[in-house]
């Protein structure tokens with residue numbers, strides 16, 4: 488049983504197709520990042536899961552229950568952090584959590600929930616209207632955690648948080664996942680997703696253009712990794728030796744250092760073995776992988792991957808394929 492599955496899910500608003508034939512399957516217990524630039528259709532997809540909007544075509548299921556027909560049963564099993572939540576200015580944070588507990592007929596301890604999301608007791612008793620954006624976001628997250636949901640759905644949960652708050656949010660998400668909760672969250676801020684997600688789905692103009700692990704995406708897109716090997720002495724024929732290895736696209740040798748672009752995990756290992764086979768000793772080794780940021784740019788510029796995991800669509804709109812590859816192999820700063 489999947490936590491979330493959609494089948495040809497489509498939503499049109501008049502002439503605008505917000506979501507086009509999405510087939511998505513989110514496993515139970517995984518942290519799934521739903522990525523895409525502004526206007527890609529993330530919120531619309533989430534709204535159909537929550538039965539806030541009705542699909543034009545196709546359907547969505549949560550725990551094998553129909554998102555429309557079984558909306559009430561589903562709502563008891565999920566916690567939601569909406570994109571545009573609003574708080575009651577005059578009610579305290581604590582009262583908000585108590586209210587969520589009463590509404591869900593749960594038996595959580597409000598103090599424990601507030602503590603989990605980092606709102607201390609003094610702040611908990613202040614009116615929510617006085618909260619900063621980050622505190623309000625934490626409070627809304629706390630309300631979503633009420634009732635120990637099986638599935639947490641969050642629309643841009645990092646919005647408004649400072650770097651410390653973002654780290655706390657990521658820890659909270661991981662802690663929930665470790666307790667067996669499935670977490671599905673949208674973001675257009677890629678580092679937030681990269682840090683916590685088991686898998687990501689990339690949405691572009693209403694199409695789901697890729698679903699994979701971050702490592703899987705890197706491999707499919709050929710982004711690969713740059714391996715830099717420092718040896719105890721130069722290897723004269725390093726370029727010749729290494730260029731022929733399957734999965735290696737570029738070799739640069741300079742003195743005792745060799746830099747190799749590898750597109751598979753195996754290629755990295757073979758490169759090192761080949762160099763050691765010359766009798767040279769490896770003194771240092773560094774591997775830098777393509778950033779999610781550059782993968783994301785590639786995906787949303789080229790129209791995604793085909794069924795075999797290769798980049799699909801026509802040539803990238805800007806630059807050549809080589810330009811794209813160069814972007815993909817940008818290293819993390």
Ligand SMILES: Nc1ncnc2c1ncn2[C@@H]1O[C@H](COP(=O)(O)OP(=O)(O)OP(=O)(O)O)[C@@H](O)[C@H]1O
Pocket residue numbers: 500503504505523524525526527528529530531532675
């Ligand atoms: N109620 C609506 N009426 C008309 N068009 C809508 C409506 N809701 C969304 N859209 C359109 O559907 C498309 C997808 O919007 P959606 O809000 O789902 O994207 P998103 O990926 O969540 O974007 P963002 O990251 O900016 O929140 C956009 O073109 C948007 O203008």
